[in-house]
Amino acid sequence: MQEHADTQSSxxxxxxxxxxxxxxxxxxxxxxxxxxxxxxxxxxxxxVTAVCARSRSRDRGIETAELEWFDDxxxxxxxDSIDLFVELxxxxxxxxxxxxxxxxxxxxxxxxxxxxxLARHGVALARIAEESGAQLGFEAAVAGGIPVIxxxxxxxxxxxxxxxxxxxxxxxxxxxxxxxxxxxxFEECLRDAQKxxxxxxxxxxxxxxxxxxxxxxxxxxxxxxCEIAPDEIFVEGITSISQADIKVAGDLGYKIKLLGxxxxxxxxxxxxxxxxxVPKTSAIAGVDGVLNAVALETDHVHELLLAGPGAGGPPTAxxxxxDILDIARGNRVxxxxxxTAELIPYRQxxxxxxxxxxxxxxxxxxxxxxxxxxxxxxxxxxISLESVIQRPDLRVTDTGSDGSKTRTIVLLTHSTMEAxxxxxxxxxxxxxxxxxxxQLIRIETL
Amino acid sequence: MQEHADTQSSxxxxxxxxxxxxxxxxxxxxxxxxxxxxxxxxxxxxxVTAVCARSRSRDRGIETAELEWFDDxxxxxxxDSIDLFVELxxxxxxxxxxxxxxxxxxxxxxxxxxxxxLARHGVALARIAEESGAQLGFEAAVAGGIPVIxxxxxxxxxxxxxxxxxxxxxxxxxxxxxxxxxxxxFEECLRDAQKxxxxxxxxxxxxxxxxxxxxxxxxxxxxxxCEIAPDEIFVEGITSISQADIKVAGDLGYKIKLLGxxxxxxxxxxxxxxxxxVPKTSAIAGVDGVLNAVALETDHVHELLLAGPGAGGPPTAxxxxxDILDIARGNRVxxxxxxTAELIPYRQxxxxxxxxxxxxxxxxxxxxxxxxxxxxxxxxxxISLESVIQRPDLRVTDTGSDGSKTRTIVLLTHSTMEAxxxxxxxxxxxxxxxxxxxQLIRIETL
Numbered sequence: 001m002q003e004h005a006d007t008q009s010s011x012x013x014x015x016x017x018x019x020x021x022x023x024x025x026x027x028x029x030x031x032x033x034x035x036x037x038x039x040x041x042x043x044x045x046x047x048v049t050a051v052c053a054r055s056r057s058r059d060r061g062i063e064t065a066e067l068e069w070f071d072d073x074x075x076x077x078x079x080d081s082i083d084l085f086v087e088l089x090x091x092x093x094x095x096x097x098x099x100x101x102x103x104x105x106x107x108x109x110x111x112x113x114x115x116x117x118l119a120r121h122g123v124a125l126a127r128i129a130e131e132s133g134a135q136l137g138f139e140a141a142v143a144g145g146i147p148v149i150x151x152x153x154x155x156x157x158x159x160x161x162x163x164x165x166x167x168x169x170x171x172x173x174x175x176x177x178x179x180x181x182x183x184x185x186f187e188e189c190l191r192d193a194q195k196x197x198x199x200x201x202x203x204x205x206x207x208x209x210x211x212x213x214x215x216x217x218x219x220x221x222x223x224x225x226c227e228i229a230p231d232e233i234f235v236e237g238i239t240s241i242s243q244a245d246i247k248v249a250g251d252l253g254y255k256i257k258l259l260g261x262x263x264x265x266x267x268x269x270x271x272x273x274x275x276x277x278v279p280k281t282s283a284i285a286g287v288d289g290v291l292n293a294v295a296l297e298t299d300h301v302h303e304l305l306l307a308g309p310g311a312g313g314p315p316t317a318x319x320x321x322x323d324i325l326d327i328a329r330g331n332r333v334x335x336x337x338x339x340t341a342e343l344i345p346y347r348q349x350x351x352x353x354x355x356x357x358x359x360x361x362x363x364x365x366x367x368x369x370x371x372x373x374x375x376x377x378x379x380x381x382x383i384s385l386e387s388v389i390q391r392p393d394l395r396v397t398d399t400g401s402d403g404s405k406t407r408t409i410v411l412l413t414h415s416t417m418e419a420x421x422x423x424x425x426x427x428x429x430x431x432x433x434x435x436x437x438x439q440l441i442r443i444e445t446l
Numbered sequence: 447m448q449e450h451a452d453t454q455s456s457x458x459x460x461x462x463x464x465x466x467x468x469x470x471x472x473x474x475x476x477x478x479x480x481x482x483x484x485x486x487x488x489x490x491x492x493x494v495t496a497v498c499a500r501s502r503s504r505d506r507g508i509e510t511a512e513l514e515w516f517d518d519x520x521x522x523x524x525x526d527s528i529d530l531f532v533e534l535x536x537x538x539x540x541x542x543x544x545x546x547x548x549x550x551x552x553x554x555x556x557x558x559x560x561x562x563x564l565a566r567h568g569v570a571l572a573r574i575a576e577e578s579g580a581q582l583g584f585e586a587a588v589a590g591g592i593p594v595i596x597x598x599x600x601x602x603x604x605x606x607x608x609x610x611x612x613x614x615x616x617x618x619x620x621x622x623x624x625x626x627x628x629x630x631x632f633e634e635c636l637r638d639a640q641k642x643x644x645x646x647x648x649x650x651x652x653x654x655x656x657x658x659x660x661x662x663x664x665x666x667x668x669x670x671x672c673e674i675a676p677d678e679i680f681v682e683g684i685t686s687i688s689q690a691d692i693k694v695a696g697d698l699g700y701k702i703k704l705l706g707x708x709x710x711x712x713x714x715x716x717x718x719x720x721x722x723x724v725p726k727t728s729a730i731a732g733v734d735g736v737l738n739a740v741a742l743e744t745d746h747v748h749e750l751l752l753a754g755p756g757a758g759g760p761p762t763a764x765x766x767x768x769d770i771l772d773i774a775r776g777n778r779v780x781x782x783x784x785x786t787a788e789l790i791p792y793r794q795x796x797x798x799x800x801x802x803x804x805x806x807x808x809x810x811x812x813x814x815x816x817x818x819x820x821x822x823x824x825x826x827x828x829i830s831l832e833s834v835i836q837r838p839d840l841r842v843t844d845t846g847s848d849g850s851k852t853r854t855i856v857l858l859t860h861s862t863m864e865a866x867x868x869x870x871x872x873x874x875x876x877x878x879x880x881x882x883x884x885q886l887i888r889i890e891t892l
Contacts, residue, residue, distance in 0.1 A: 034604045040671075040788045041780075139601075146750060147601030154777075155585075155593030157767030158480045225486075283753060286732050302761065304592060304754035307729060315748065321603030331600075331777035334487075342486045 012045035013328045014081065018073040018099055019088030020053035023113060023140070025060035026313035027086065027320050032063050042328050052076045077103035077110075084109045084327055086320060092116035100125060107132040111323040113140035113316055119214040119230040122221065123343065126335035136335040137323025142215040143168055143292040145315025146308040147322065152222040152296070153337045159298035161223040163263035165444065168215040170290035170310045171199045171206040172238050172258040176275075177288040180246050180255060186239060198290060208237035209258060209273040216260035219294070220271050220346075222337050223262060229271070229346035236274040244394050245361060245439060248410045249277050252387060254359075255285045259444065268347030270354060275441050277359050282446040283307075295446075352419035357386065357443035359412055360425070363435045366405040370433040374409065377431070381424040387412040406435050412443070458491035459774045460527065464519040464545055465534030466499035469559060469586070471506035472759035473532065473766050478509050488774050498522045523549035523556075530555045530773055532766060538562035546571060553578040557769040559586035559762055565660040565676040568667065569789065572781035582781040583769025588661040589614055589738040591761025592754040593768065598668040598742070599783045605744035607669040609709035611890065612740035613733050614661040616756045617645045617652040618684050618704040622721075623734040626692050626701060632685065644736060654683035655704060655719040662706035665740070666717050666792075668783050669708060675717065675792035682720035690840050691807060691885060694856045695723050698833060700805075701731045705890065714793030716800060721887050723805050728892040729753075741892075798865035803832065803889035805858055806871070809881045812851040816879040820855065823877070827870040833858040852881050858889070 015031070017024050028048050031038070039045050050068040052075075070076035077085045077099040085103035087110060089096040096117050103110045105128055112118070118125075118141050129136040139149045143166065152161075167173050175189040190207065193199035205211050217230040238258050249256050254277040262271045278285045283305050287293040292310025297303045309315040336343060364370040371390070378385060387410070394408040413421065425438050461477070463470050474494050477484070485491050496514040498521075516522035523531045523545040531549035533556060535542040542563050549556045551574055558564070564571070564587050575582040585595045589612065598607075613619050621635040636653065639645035651657050663676040684704050695702050700723040708717045724731045729751050733739040738756025743749045755761040782789060810816040817836070824831060833856070840854040859867065871884050 030604050034606075037606075038604055041784050043785065145748070147597050150596065150601050151593050154772060155596050155768050157764035157771065158476050158484055159764045160480075160483075281732075283729075283732055286727075286729055298764070299760070302591070302755050304752070306750070306752055308750035309748050314745070318603035318605045318744070322601050325603060326600060326777075329777075329779060331772075331775075331779070333775060333777070338487050339489065 010044045012047050013324070014047055014049040014083045015086060015324065016050040016052070016076045016079065016082035016084070017048055017086045017088065018052040018070075018076055019090065020051055020060055021088065022313040023316045023320065024053070024086075024088040025062055027088070027317040028060075028062045030317055030321060038325070042325060044328060046324065046328060050076055050079065050082050073099035074102045077108065078106055082108070084111065084324060086110075086324070087112040087114060087117075088320070090114055090116070092120045097121060101128060104128040104132055104134045104136065107134045109135040109137070109327045111137040111320055111327070113138070113320055115141040115211070115214040115218060119217040119228060122218060122228045122336065123340055127340045129335055130340060135327050135332060137327060138218070138335075139323050140316045140319035142218050143294055143306075143308075144310040144312060145318055146292060146294060146306045146310065147319065148219070148294045148306055149222065150322070151304070151306065152219070153333050156296070156298060161296055161298050163261065163297040164219050164223045164294065165259050165261040165284070166219070166294035167257055167284065167287050167292050168260050168294070168310060169206055169212045169258060170292060171203065172212070173288065173292070174198050174290045175207070176238060176241065176256055176258065179241070179243065180250065183243060185243060186241060207239055209235040212258060212260040212273045216262055216271055216273060219260070220262035220269060221343070223296070224264065224269055225338050225342065226269060226344050226346045229348070232271060232346060232348040234272040234274065234351045238275050240439060241275055242439070244408060245359070245441065248361070248389060248394060249359065252412060253280050254278060254443070255280055256441065257284065261444065265349040265353070267349035267353050270349040270351070272351065272354070277441055277443040278446055284446065352417070352422070354418040354442075355415055356418075356445070357413055357415050358421050359410065359441040359443060360421070361439035362409045362411070362428070363406040364409050365433050365435060366407050367433070371409065373431040373433045374411070374428050377424050377427045378411065378413070381420050383416045383420060383424055384414040385411055386414050415445075456490045458493050459770075460493055460495040460529045461532060461770065462496040462498070462522045462525065462528035462530070463494055463532045463534065464498040464522055465536065466497055466506055467534065468759040469762045469766065470499070470532075470534040471508055472763040473534070474506075474508045476763055476767060484771075488771060490774060492770065492774060496522055496525065496528055519545035520548045523554065524552055528554070530557065530770060532556075532770070533558040533560060533563075534766070536560055536562070538566040543567060547574060550574040550578055550580045550582065553580045555581040555583070555773045557583040557766055557773070559584070559766055561587040561657070561660040561664060565663040565674060568664060568674045568782065569786055573786045575781055576786060581773050581778060583773060584664070584781075585769050586762045586765035588664050589740055589752075589754070590756040590758065591765055592738060592740060592752045592756065593765065594665070594740045594752055595668065596768070597750070597752065598665070599779050602742070602744060607742055607744050609707065609743040610665050610669045610740065611705050611707040611730070612665070613703055613730065613738050614706050614740070614756060615652055615658045615704060616736035616738060617649065618658070619734065619738070620644050620736045621653070622684060622687065622702055622704065625687070625689065626696065629689060631689060632687060653685055655681040658704060658706040658719045662708055662717055662719060665706070666708035666715060667789070669742070670710065670715055671784050671788065672715060672790050672792045675794070678717060678792060678794040680718040680720070680797045684721050686885060687721055688885070690854060691805070691887065694807070694835060694840060695805065698858060699726050700724060700889070701726055702887065703730065705730075707890065711795040711799070713795035713799050716795040716797070718797065718800070723887055723889040724892055730892065798863070798868070800864040800888075801861055802891070803859055803861050804867050805856065805887040805889060806867070807885035808855045808857070808874070809852040810855050811879050811881060812853050813879070817855065819877040819879045820857070820874050823870050823873045824857070824859070827866050829862050829866060829870055830860040831857055832860050861891075
């Protein structure tokens with residue numbers, strides 16, 4: 001408990017940083033450069049005394065003369081030469097997990113930007129932190145520079161949250177924004193995103209929706225006081241979104257965004273990540289490019305929207321630093337908002353019970369009876385249609401796999417149940433009038 | 447210092463509430479209703495034990511049986527029967543000031559929603575709080591349910607703020623939104639706002655911009671680490687905004703919003719409240735109706751936008767409660783973000799040195815030479831024009847006071863200095879071709 005006492009004193013706070021990539025190096029630079037300003041604010045000094053990184057020789061624009069170097073992040077985490085451990089290594093297991101655990105176990109406060117680690121081990125780590133009396137900050141883990149963790153843990157009083165949704169992956173939002181503005185394909189946008197450093201060489205983690213799912217799992221726990229359940233999330237990425245989808249959605253007054261959404265329902269908590277039709281007039285529709293945004297719908301506050309940079313060295317380092325400042329002040333809040341013993345088990349609301357509107361794009365064979373089959377199956381299922389659109393310019397493929405000509409039909413349904421829509425689509429497929437898989441995009445009422 | 451010790455214990459936190467209007471009654475109801483949930487979160491009980499209000503008999507939907515009633519807020523503030531004092535009386539002086547001072551002087555933490563009090567006496571109150579070791583929370587004082595104070599005091603790490611701007615008065619935003627959507631006059635919108643309870647019988651404080659100025663003064667202090675200077679703010683209200691202004695601005699791609707803006711400039715800090723042309727594509731342009739929003743532009747985080755309800759019982763009470771929870775946890779942060787001794791004096795950047803674009807609407811006499819006079823005076827002043835619009839449908843008044851026919855001319859300037867624009871307008875007036883006062887609205891680059 002020596003470390004805990006140290007964090008409340010007015011002695012300099014000695015910080016150890018593991019991982020000197022973009023965020024880590026930026027953090028060290030800020031603390032070295034703005035030290036005086038921070039001291040003025042805090043009444044105590046912040047000083048990075050030790051670091052751990054693969055290369056000691058790389059020029060990162062930081063002062064290294066007075067730094068103690070570690071090769072092993074666990075050794076740094078446990079070292080008595082630091083009062084606070086910052087984990088910026090990344091990865092849900094391996095050295096990041098080992099080091100964070102080691103620090104918390106000796107009662108040393110930890111700040112991390114690692115969403116995968118939190119999503120996977122957040123409850124276990126919060127429990128260790130509680131037992132040893134250490135603090136655990138992770139503002140930077142969700143939506144980079146947007147203080148959404150602090151807002152959820154501390155800022156909303158007693159407000160009970162009904163739904164949280166957000167754009168939490170800059171890569172996907174960049175791609176969808178450019179597809180919308182410039183009429184170019186997913187593949188072309190992705191290539192540009194890779195060139196600009198917005199997307200990884202293997203983009204699956206981003207464009208497949210998994211990165212958003214990690215962040216959503218953390219938010220859902222904070223919003224609903226439940227355990228973190230990253231494996232219970234329905235996840236669909238953006239790879240199937242075509243120009244036709246963006247164009248028709250636009251004509252109907254919608255934009256397509258990759259949203260992570262968690263909401264209370266009668267059956268439990270729904271957690272889902274999928275491309276979503278959002279009304280152009282909604283605030284979140286205006287969040288474009290690499291920007292992120294999180295909306296919180298509460299009983300008391302109605303809706304709160306936080307928008308800003310979701311990634312990048314300076315915004316992320318700024319969030320890491322806000323956690324460091326809280327710890328330096330001796331301020332404490334349970335890592336997941338409530339003590340871990342008070343977390344309720346996560347009860348998954350099944351996706352087939354999801355209620356909402358649907359955008360459906362079908363390739364129908366260009367023969368008599370096709371539209372009648374589609375319309376009568378939807379009618380029989382009790383699905384009420386808001387719009388039906390068939391236009392020559394929406395043809396996605398001219399011919400089906402069997403060589404027949406096809407035409408593109410888009411349906412917008414009123415609110416219905418996911419299971420009902422899927423059943424109706426299976427029946428439409430069995431009628432033999434459509435070619436290929438239907439495109440199905442959920443509409444969110446905002 | 448007995449009270450300070452109490453706030454860090456796990457004993458129930460006894461709360462005294464002065465002022466049981468909408469916000470006060472809602473707060474008491476929430477604490478009474480959600481007590482168990484709050485205890486689960488905090489590990490300690492919150493209980494409202496004492497109140498002070500004019501009428502004891504009015505039905506406010508709260509349990510009154512166990513409440514101790516005070517007639518004098520100062521007596522409540524000083525009473526040893528409470529651990530925390532909540533001031534919801536309102537007013538910048540009088541009983542609110544006396545009670546808050548009394549509580550802080552005996553070391554009792556205070557939470558208030560009173561922007562006028564904070565704008566006027568914030569530094570003095572923060573100093574008393576520092577001396578006695580009491581906390582002072584005022585999340586609800588700016589932008590109701592939006593946690594902008596917490597974000598500025600704690601959430602932005604070391605980020606240095608370059609500009610803060612926001613829509614901080616729901617009455618004005620409601621009026622401007624309806625004028626824009628429905629094409630009706632300021633007067634008609636104001637009457638409706640009054641009917642709906644969004645505007646006071648005497649609306650001057652809201653529509654004159656003074657309410658926004660109070661909030662801006664508080665934000666500017668938190669953003670720039672300077673003393674609060676409510677009297678150094680340039681304030682213009684929205685009463686002169688006509689349908690013609692909204693229409694032309696709309697045609698040119700702008701909306702008109704009442705913004706409070708504070709920014710660093712070479713000359714010091716500019717604080718100004720005025721109707722503003724904002725690009726329709728900007729995030730803040732989408733904040734309509736009674737909603738509020740605050741945007742923070744920092745070196746590190748680029749821009750952060752927080753949008754949500756700026757008033758109303760539940761959102762405001764939720765913000766009051768978030769301050770109460772921080773205090774119940776024993777968390778501490780200097781009221782103005784830095785210790786008062788570290789606040790720098792406020793250095794006002796003069797409005798005449800303001801740089802920006804201008805929208806200018808003139809009533810020119812319908813005689814040869816009018817436009818030439820205007821254009822040559824602007825050119826001679828070195829003011830470059832982005833747009834010049836003269837259309838028959840923009841005629842605001844058909845005849846000048848001298849009976850001559852007039853036509854409306856709108857100019858949009860590129861960025862220039864306020865003093866230069868004012869000088870050019872004075873010269874144009876002296877040429878005798880215009881009738882009445884020119885309308886001048888600043889354009890903000892967002």
